[in-house]
Amino acid sequence: MSNDAKIPYETTILVRDRCLCLHVQRAARALAKRFDDLFRPLDLTNGQFSLMMALNRPEPPGMAPVAALLAMDRTTLTAALKPLERRGLVAILSNPTDKRGRLLSLTAEGRALLAQAVPLWTAEHAALEADLADADALRADLLRLSRSR
Numbered sequence: 001m002s003n004d005a006k007i008p009y010e011t012t013i014l015v016r017d018r019c020l021c022l023h024v025q026r027a028a029r030a031l032a033k034r035f036d037d038l039f040r041p042l043d044l045t046n047g048q049f050s051l052m053m054a055l056n057r058p059e060p061p062g063m064a065p066v067a068a069l070l071a072m073d074r075t076t077l078t079a080a081l082k083p084l085e086r087r088g089l090v091a092i093l094s095n096p097t098d099k100r101g102r103l104l105s106l107t108a109e110g111r112a113l114l115a116q117a118v119p120l121w122t123a124e125h126a127a128l129e130a131d132l133a134d135a136d137a138l139r140a141d142l143l144r145l146s147r148s149r
Contacts, residue, residue: 044117
């Protein structure tokens with residue numbers, strides 16, 4: 001095998017213009033920045049907002065269902081929870097039915113911060129959807145892609 005393999009520049013242009021993975025990555029970064037900027041006055045990131053919303057349930061969920069919802073492994077979820085726990089926004093509790101398991105819960109402070117964040121998200125999300133040709137179709141396509149493997 002030669003170390004002199006050359007890929008034509010036309011291929012680079014083709015990938016740049018057609019690669020769905022590249023376009024989704026770029027869009028994800030732009031959306032993350034948009035919502036990070038929005039939540040900055042609350043000292044919250046878009047990822048923290050999503051995590052806190054995932055915990056906003058009638059009963060505290062376990063780690064596995066939250067990790068699955070957010071498409072992350074448990075180690076990544078544990079790392080994401082630490083700053084929220086240090087701020088007193090999230091509590092990690094022992095599961096009374098399985099002492100090895102952990103349940104995740106918003107604290108009163110976490111619920112109060114989420115109550116401030118949701119109206120910001122609602123307004124920004126409405127503005128974002130107004131800029132899209134078909135938000136429902138995009139959402140459906142992204143959901144289908146996220147479940148395809």
